[in-house]
Amino acid sequence: MPLFVKVRSFLRNLISTRGVxxxxxxxxxxxxxxxxxxxxxxxxxxxEAQRAVRIELGGIEQVKEQVREERIGNWLRSVLSDxxxxxxQLRKNPGFTAVAVxxxxxxxxxxxxxxxxxxxxxxRSLPYGEPERLVxxxxxxxxxxxxxxxxxxxxxxxxxxxxxxxxxxxxALFGPARFNVASEGRAxxxxxxxxxxxxxxxxxxxPELGRTVDEEDDQPGREQVxxxxxxxxxxxxxxxxxxxxxxxxxxxxxxRIVGVLPARFAFPHATDAxxxxxxxxxxxxxxxxxxxxxxxxxxxxxxxxxxxxGVSLGQAQAEMSALMTKIDALRPSKDQGFGALxxxxxxxxxGGSRRxxxxxxxxxxxxxxIVCSNVASLVMARAEGKAYEMGVRVAxxxxxxxxxxxxxxxxxxxxxxxxxxxxxxxxVSSRLLMRLDPGNIPRLEEASLDTTVLFFAVGLSAxxxxxxxxxxxxxxSRCHPAAVLNYSGNRNVRGGRSRFRAGLIVAxxxxxxxxxxxxxxxxxxxxxxxxxxxxxxxxxxxxxxxSLDARYSQPERQTAFYRDxxxxxxxxxxxxxxxxxxxxxxxxxxxxxxLTVEGSPFDEKIFFQTRSVSPxxxxxxxxxxxxxxxxxxxxxxxxxxxxxxxxSFAEKYFRGQEVLGKRFHFVDGSPTPTWxRIVGVxxxxxxxxxxxxxxxxxxxxFWQGSTxxxxxxxxxxxxxxxxxxxxxxxxxxxDPALALGDISTMDQLVTEATAGRRFQTLLLSVFxxxxxxxxxxxxxxxxxxxxxxxTAELGIRMALGAQQAHLLSLVLGDGMKLVLIGLSIxxxxxxxxxxxxxxxxxxxxxxxxxxxxxxxxxxxxxxLAACWIPAHRATRVxxxxxxxxx
Amino acid sequence: xxxxxxxxxQGTLELLILKSLVAGEMHGLGxxxxxxxxxxxxFVVKPGSLFPAxxxxxxxxxxxxxxxxxxxxxxxxxxxxxxxxxxxxxxxTKRWGRxxxxxxxxxxxx
Numbered sequence: 001m002p003l004f005v006k007v008r009s010f011l012r013n014l015i016s017t018r019g020v021x022x023x024x025x026x027x028x029x030x031x032x033x034x035x036x037x038x039x040x041x042x043x044x045x046x047x048e049a050q051r052a053v054r055i056e057l058g059g060i061e062q063v064k065e066q067v068r069e070e071r072i073g074n075w076l077r078s079v080l081s082d083x084x085x086x087x088x089q090l091r092k093n094p095g096f097t098a099v100a101v102x103x104x105x106x107x108x109x110x111x112x113x114x115x116x117x118x119x120x121x122x123x124r125s126l127p128y129g130e131p132e133r134l135v136x137x138x139x140x141x142x143x144x145x146x147x148x149x150x151x152x153x154x155x156x157x158x159x160x161x162x163x164x165x166x167x168x169x170x171x172a173l174f175g176p177a178r179f180n181v182a183s184e185g186r187a188x189x190x191x192x193x194x195x196x197x198x199x200x201x202x203x204x205x206x207p208e209l210g211r212t213v214d215e216e217d218d219q220p221g222r223e224q225v226x227x228x229x230x231x232x233x234x235x236x237x238x239x240x241x242x243x244x245x246x247x248x249x250x251x252x253x254x255x256r257i258v259g260v261l262p263a264r265f266a267f268p269h270a271t272d273a274x275x276x277x278x279x280x281x282x283x284x285x286x287x288x289x290x291x292x293x294x295x296x297x298x299x300x301x302x303x304x305x306x307x308x309x310g311v312s313l314g315q316a317q318a319e320m321s322a323l324m325t326k327i328d329a330l331r332p333s334k335d336q337g338f339g340a341l342x343x344x345x346x347x348x349x350x351g352g353s354r355r356x357x358x359x360x361x362x363x364x365x366x367x368x369x370i371v372c373s374n375v376a377s378l379v380m381a382r383a384e385g386k387a388y389e390m391g392v393r394v395a396x397x398x399x400x401x402x403x404x405x406x407x408x409x410x411x412x413x414x415x416x417x418x419x420x421x422x423x424x425x426x427x428v429s430s431r432l433l434m435r436l437d438p439g440n441i442p443r444l445e446e447a448s449l450d451t452t453v454l455f456f457a458v459g460l461s462a463x464x465x466x467x468x469x470x471x472x473x474x475x476x477s478r479c480h481p482a483a484v485l486n487y488s489g490n491r492n493v494r495g496g497r498s499r500f501r502a503g504l505i506v507a508x509x510x511x512x513x514x515x516x517x518x519x520x521x522x523x524x525x526x527x528x529x530x531x532x533x534x535x536x537x538x539x540x541x542x543x544x545x546x547s548l549d550a551r552y553s554q555p556e557r558q559t560a561f562y563r564d565x566x567x568x569x570x571x572x573x574x575x576x577x578x579x580x581x582x583x584x585x586x587x588x589x590x591x592x593x594x595l596t597v598e599g600s601p602f603d604e605k606i607f608f609q610t611r612s613v614s615p616x617x618x619x620x621x622x623x624x625x626x627x628x629x630x631x632x633x634x635x636x637x638x639x640x641x642x643x644x645x646x647x648s649f650a651e652k653y654f655r656g657q658e659v660l661g662k663r664f665h666f667v668d669g670s671p672t673p674t675w676x677r678i679v680g681v682x683x684x685x686x687x688x689x690x691x692x693x694x695x696x697x698x699x700x701x702f703w704q705g706s707t708x709x710x711x712x713x714x715x716x717x718x719x720x721x722x723x724x725x726x727x728x729x730x731x732x733x734x735d736p737a738l739a740l741g742d743i744s745t746m747d748q749l750v751t752e753a754t755a756g757r758r759f760q761t762l763l764l765s766v767f768x769x770x771x772x773x774x775x776x777x778x779x780x781x782x783x784x785x786x787x788x789x790x791t792a793e794l795g796i797r798m799a800l801g802a803q804q805a806h807l808l809s810l811v812l813g814d815g816m817k818l819v820l821i822g823l824s825i826x827x828x829x830x831x832x833x834x835x836x837x838x839x840x841x842x843x844x845x846x847x848x849x850x851x852x853x854x855x856x857x858x859x860x861x862x863x864l865a866a867c868w869i870p871a872h873r874a875t876r877v878x879x880x881x882x883x884x885x886x
Numbered sequence: 887x888x889x890x891x892x893x894x895x896q897g898t899l900e901l902l903i904l905k906s907l908v909a910g911e912m913h914g915l916g917x918x919x920x921x922x923x924x925x926x927x928x929f930v931v932k933p934g935s936l937f938p939a940x941x942x943x944x945x946x947x948x949x950x951x952x953x954x955x956x957x958x959x960x961x962x963x964x965x966x967x968x969x970x971x972x973x974x975x976x977x978x979t980k981r982w983g984r985x986x987x988x989x990x991x992x993x994x995x996x
Contacts, residue, residue: 005947005970024941027914027963030956031933034915037958056932063933070938072945 010073024067028060082409090413096382097414099777100375104418104464106770107371109425112449112457114364114763116430118357119456120447122350127264129204130306134345135316137161137171137303139324141337145605148341150592152299157338159293160327161303162198167316169308172199173286173301176268176276178547178709180739182249183236189545189741190232191277193268194286194301200227202306203267209233210244210259213285223287226255230263232281250284251549252737264446272349273302275589277742296331297669304345317342356760359837363518363767366511368464370771373504374778376468379411380501381785383472404473411469419461423449426457436762438755475500498786502818505782508775509822510829512768513859517830519768520851521841522761528843529754535685535694536585537622538746541713542720543584544727545741548708555637555706561734562702562710566614568730574718579617580702584711585687586749587742594667595698597653598675602667608649609687609695612710614702618644618682620713621746626650628660628680635701642704643676646697650681664698676700690753691842713746720745760840772859776866783815783870794874795882804875811874815867816860823859827852899931899939900948901982904967904975907949911966913956914940940965948974 013020032053039049057063068074090097128134139153152173153161162171175194180187193199197215205212208230217225226248237243246257261283268276292300307316320340328338383390390403430447437444546565552558562580569578583589592607615631617623626647635642643664650659659681665673676698684694702710716723724743731738787794794807834846844851906912906920917940918931943949948971956962967975 006945009945023963024937026961028933028937030960030962031914031937034913034956034958034960034962037960038915058932058934063937066934066938067941070942 013071013073028063082406086410086413100378100414101417103371103374105421105425107368108419108422108461111364111368112426113429114360115456116447116453119452121353131346133307135305136343136348137305138341139338140341143337143604152302154296154299156294156296157327164323167311167319168305170198170202171305172196172202173303174199175301176273178277178741179250182737187739189739190281192280192282195283196286205265207259208262212259217285218287220287220289223285224255225258227259227283229261229281233260252551360763363764366515367767367771370508370511370774372464372468373508374774377501377504377778380472407473408469411465415461415465423457436759438759505779505818506822508778509819510826512771512775513826514830515768515771516855519765520855521844522764524844525842526761529690532690535683538750541715541746542723543711543713544743545711559703572726574716576715577616577620578714579620580614580710580712581617582612582707582710586753595664596667597664598662600653609697612700612702612705612707620715624683626681631701636703641676642679644680644682644699645678646684648684649696780866787870787874791882794877795879799879807875808871811871812867819863901978907967911964913962913964
């Protein structure tokens with residue numbers, strides 16, 4: 001087998017080099033001696049014989065070398081020897097090597113860790129079977145100016161679509177919800193969803209244990225089954241295998257566990273649906289009654305479907321629109337206008353964070369460019385120092401390709417070192433990033449260094465190596481030996497290459513300035529967001545969530561429960577006020593209503609944020625009262641209906657008039673309006689985002705409505721933990737099946753609401769700082785080597801009487817000239833580029849003069865400091881030594 | 887035809903080595919002398935080309951090597967033809983036939 005023979009020879013040449021060499025040596029020597037013997041036999045004297053043989057042979061070493069070059073795997077041998085030589089060279093210059101490797105590690109590490117985020121969030125497939133076939137189905141109505149995600153199909157419309165369509169394999173509803181889950185004597189508030197029977201089939205999930213909820217379960221009377229998450233199975237049931245069939249009280253009803261889902265399945269995640277909990281742990285059948293299914297005025301859940309194999313999004317959209325036109329005609333003409341919108345699921349899931357992540361990727365790409373140019377500049381500086389050596393090697397006949405390979409090998413070694421260190425850096429930093437998880441980027445917590453990320457890191461390193469290694473190698477190997485060797489030293493070897501290095505420095509400065517301005521604008525935005533007037537006092541509050549189950553369907557029972565609870569809480573030591581609210585600010589839920597305000601025409605484009613609040617809610621939240629009064633316990637079910645509105649509401653409808661006593665009513669289709677009389681005006685509240693200006697807001701008394709799901713706000717100096725246990729005791733005394741959910745403080749909720757912005761700002765600032773550091777190192781290195789090269793020139797200047805100050809300004813001027821050119825380019829580039837971040841800025845213009853000015857000033861100061869050291873060194877040149885320098 | 891030794895055409899050295907080994911196993915010097923003999927002294931094979939060729943052919947698997955005793959009781963490395971080597975000889979011989987015929991034709995034509 002020739003191939004086998006070749007492989008064997010290859011391995012032998014590679015592994016037992018010494019044996020092969022000894023063999024060759026013996027062979028050539030025995031050949032030599034046989035030749036000598038032959039000549040002696042032919043009659044030559046021994047000395048003559050030896051000489052003749054030497055002539056014929058032409059040198060033992062040459063013969064051996066010729067054999068070596070013919071061997072299989074010779075290229076590998078020469079690569080290895082290049083590597084050995086390269087390592088020796090790098091070890092001789094530990095300073096250069098350390099700076100280059102660390103710079104590369106910083107660049108590769110940060111790029112890789114940002115990529116690991118992008119991989120986890122945007123690239124890695126979702127844990128659902130063929131997620132690209134999943135679609136959301138919305139039912140937008142042009143009459144309302146609302147984001148589409150607010151409008152799910154109305155129940156009756158949904159079931160018609162489900163029955164009639166042909167483009168989806170299955171279509172399901174899910175309704176994010178919180179449940180009181182009690183088992184073995186403890187109650188917990190858990191997130192989850194009510195789902196119709198097709199839900200798990202649509203998602204394409206196979207359970208880890210048991211089965212999922214199916215169509216059989218989705219009927220009233222048969223719905224007492226529950227599927228739990230892998231997390232809940234582990235945390236609460238110790239991952240026991242005989243979990244199936246266990247009993248669980250869900251909202252005080254007995255349920256039976258029939259299945260456990262795989263570890264990565266936690267849909268809906270808080271970022272997937274508007275009012276989903278942070279973690280979804282249980283799923284129960286929806287089991288709608290026929291009346292619920294026939295409701296054409298309420299959309300109870302979110303619709304998700306799976307496209308039939310081979311059906312495109314456009315086809316599905318066309319069919320759904322056509323069907324919806326027919327279905328919409330079934331309702332009274334004044335209510336019509338509902339359409340159908342099919343949206344790809346994957347894009348919806350990742351859409352929100354895509355822009356944020358791509359911005360980070362852009363920033364890190366800038367950083368990477370700086371890294372490349374920095375290392376290229378360092379490598380060139382070194383190559384300049386080796387010009388003489390290169391000249392000698394070319395003169396001795398080294399081919400140019402060989403020199404390029406030698407120099408590229410060194411770059412390659414640097415990249416390997418930088419890449420390895422960079423990957424460990426990425427490993428550490430991805431752990432850190434998870435700690436900072438802002439909660440608004442889905443599946444960020446799954447970021448890890450998997451094979452995709454490692455391939456990326458390897459590819460990135462290779463590209464980097466080529467980028468910074470190729471040009472210096474080409475330029476260094478392009479040398480004319482005569483020119484180099486004629487110089488008695490390197491007294492004035494300047495010119496093209498240093499100009500190129502100077503160009504690199506200018507580019508670095510410009511890139512860094514762009515990054516600094518970008519992060520400066522984000523920092524200013526963050527400051528603005530922090531200083532926004534929220535309308536309430538977030539400090540010293542503790543909040544928690546309750547959801548009352550079907551036992552509390554009567555409003556009187558709800559009122560009784562909350563009155564009892566709030567009384568108990570107010571009596572606790574350290575509690576100043578306690579109130580209840582239907583939707584907590586920053587609690588991921590909002591009720592939007594249509595109102596008709598007395599004296600103004602109804603406008604269906606205006607939605608009001610409405611909340612039910614108990615009397616002490618305003619004082620517990622520290623919300624300022626401008627006019628009138630807060631609610632009191634006398635605003636009860638039997639009393640006249642009253643309301644409190646916010647300042648924007650009062651100003652929009654009653655500017656310059658008396659507000660108190662004015663009335664409004666809800667637009668809910670009922671024939672006779674129910675009027676609410678305004679008794680107070682309070683401050684505008686930022687309810688869902690610090691960055692959105694407050695809408696029109698109205699508050700209704702808790703005791704006059706029905707609010708099974710509510711949050712409690714307690715103003716107290718006690719710690720949340722100690723208070724929570726006291727509250728738990730109190731709740732347990734009232735109803736042991738109820739659980740406290742989402743225990744938190746308003747401070748924490750506000751912090752969470754700004755976490756995404758903080759995360760982005762922090763990362764961008766870290767990259768900008770890293771870029772600044774690298775650019776300064778680059779500038780410093782350039783000046784140091786230029787001072788070194790100009791030692792003789794500086795010495796002459798000094799000998800001729802130049803003042804120290806003059807020399808100082810000479811070198812400083814050289815450096816600062818580059819900085820100023822780069823700075824101007826960077827400022828102009830920023831003017832052009834920052835409009836891409838305008839959408840993520842808040843309260844700051846993308847050309848904010850203060851930011852531009854601060855960055856420019858900061859840069860000049862820091863650059864002066866970096867230039868000072870080499871410039872100062874230049875003034876310390878001793879003319880005598882300098883002139884003997886060569 | 888005993889004039890100046892000629893340099894070898896590319897590839898012909900291998901053909902000659904294979905051919906000379908048909909007679910039996912030989913050491914490097916033996917092969918060199920054998921080539922001189924069969925080519926009537928037209929070619930002189932210098933060690934600088936002989937040894938690289940031998941090692942290359944060894945790695946290709948056309949010949950195999952072993953250490954043995956020379957005629958004068960000296961340790962020497964011997965080469966012998968392998969089966970792939972025999973096949974290679976056929977291939978090379980045919981190829982050479984074609985080349986020399988083609989060159990002869992070309993020379994006659996002019």
